[in-house]
Amino acid sequence: MKSMATYDLMESARNTNQWLGATARAFGSYPITGLLPIPYFRMLAAWGEVAERSFARMIAKPDWDIKTIVGADGRDHTVSVKTEIARPFGDLIHFHVNGRKPKQRRVLLVAPMSGHYATLLRSTVASLLPDCEVYVTDWHNARGIPVSEGKFDIEDYTLYLVDFMKHLGSDINVIAVCQPAPLALAATAYLAEEHPEAQPRTLTLIGGPIDPDAADTDVTDFGSRVTMGQLEQFVIQRVGFNHAGVGRMVYPGLLQLASFISMNAETHSTAFREQIMRVAKGEAGDFDRHNTFYDEYLAVMDMTAEFYLSTVDRIFKNLEIAQNRFVVDGKQVDIGKITTVAVKTVEGENDDISAPGQCVAALRLLTGLPDDKKASHLEPGAGHYGIFAGKSWRKNIRPLVLDFIDAHSDTKGDKITRLNAV
Structure with missing residues (x-):
């Protein structure tokens, strides 16, 4: 109580x-x-x-507020958000552009579950829509999820990604932003062993803590100096009476x-x-x-206690992804089993949350992947937000990511429209 x-x-x-x-x-x-x-x-x-x-x-879930985009025909096309898969802790949604033929480039944008809603990627989605079919992981606020729905930790998160990728098919291109980068890498490795036919075509990891020890930040310093017992004691709370998730343990x-x-x-x-x-x-x-x-x-959501604690413990403290020791559903996944998925990492020179070196560490784990399927980019002068939604994303990173997707597609995508508006 x-x-x-x-x-x-x-x-x-x-x-x-x-x-x-x-x-x-x-x-x-x-x-x-x-x-x-x-x-x-x-x-x-x-x-x-x-x-x-x-x-x-602080208690309002923002709207996506993406009403129209300009199509190749020069006309405005309305955009509707459709749920592809509905799950208790998060949905797979599709931004359907009405009156437009489906784009050859299909992108799954994996949103972080780190306190903000998936709408934090609104500008990222809007920038990709003219050239891609865009799908997004839309995570739910834990305080609105009844206790009867059970737990949700990083293994469950990874299995959600596995199911979403299997649903979308092997021609999907995954872009994981920040926190889910290591789990998207693990999900891809899981598919490589269990369902190789469902592996994505490309995987782009943007500013994620694949190896938190590769470079120090305030986030990694906090993770190293605070014990798990202290976290459970001081930051984990139980949802109050005015919410559907009453009694659920969360990180508010x-x-x-x-x-x-x-x-x-x-x-x-x-x-x-x-x-x-x-x-x-x-x-x-x-x-x-x-x-x-x-x-x-300022619009924030609660995370389940088990997700937050397992992230700190297994990703930051025990370095299970960085050392290729991550276990999902009782099975250790081997990142070295990824042999066909082209992987690109993107980092920001001034990123103070996931510093340069943390994300590119993924490439050394991909021991079974040919060098011509590996790529990395360090964006000069860019901070954390800028590499996925700011000026650096719009002017430099987005075109590079689309070029990377096209370079590893069986059929080349639609001609890229360069949206360099500031």
Whole structure:
């Protein structure tokens, strides 16, 4: 009950801050305050508006909000999201472009389960849609999943990927972003031994911790200095009474968000101070750059306790992927068994979450793969977000990934449209 009370107390604090923001906005916006020649009330209303919006976003699942794309015929085509496979902990979804013939390039975008929703990859999806059939792993918020659905750890995650790949067929091209990179590699190795006919055509690993010991970051330092007992004691909580997953042990999204913000606290503080000033001056918009970014960044989801703990224990502490000792469903998978899937790694020079060296380590594990099926790219000046959704992705990395896919396709894909808009 202690951990359930803690979970509800944390949610109560968030709710209270949202209410304080709404109250300050309403109080500071009273018409009578305009009679006073001081900026206090305008600043109060601005602070309240920013605070209310920020704390409200923390429990909202963002919409994909990809309504149309321009087709090769120069016309707008509507986009609808269809569920291919529905599972308790995550779905496989397809972005269907209405009125367009299916594209030859088929891409499975494996979204991270690290505190944010899959919609964090919205701009990645939008950039790929003109040239590809895009499928995405849409993971669910653990606090909305009843305890009766059972556990979900990194082995279950890997088996979900195996099933999704088998469903999509051998002409699929997998792109794994950040956290799922080692598990996507393991899923591909599992298929290589158990269902070789279902292996993907290519596998692109972007900014993932294949070997966390290859380069130090704040994330790896945290994983090495904190014991598993401390994690269970201090960060794992039990979902409160107001949710379908009541009683489920989780790593709360709010704690993960606090961790994200603490890594760049000064940057975030400056961003919010400047936004408050813009609101007070009447220069902010509902969908300005700040709101567009933080509406997504602040929207967090809970992870099951077993998934979070097994990730820290097996990926970061025991290095089971890095040392090719990963076990799935009682069977040790051998990454060296991958012999036909072309593999590319992408890293950002300034990535402070998965530093250069961690992801490219996958290539040394692929002992059975010919060198002409291996590739790597280090993007100069790019941070973690930039290598899959920022300027570096749009201008440099996306074209390279599509070229890599085409180079290893039986039939060459559609002509690539270079979308280099900043």
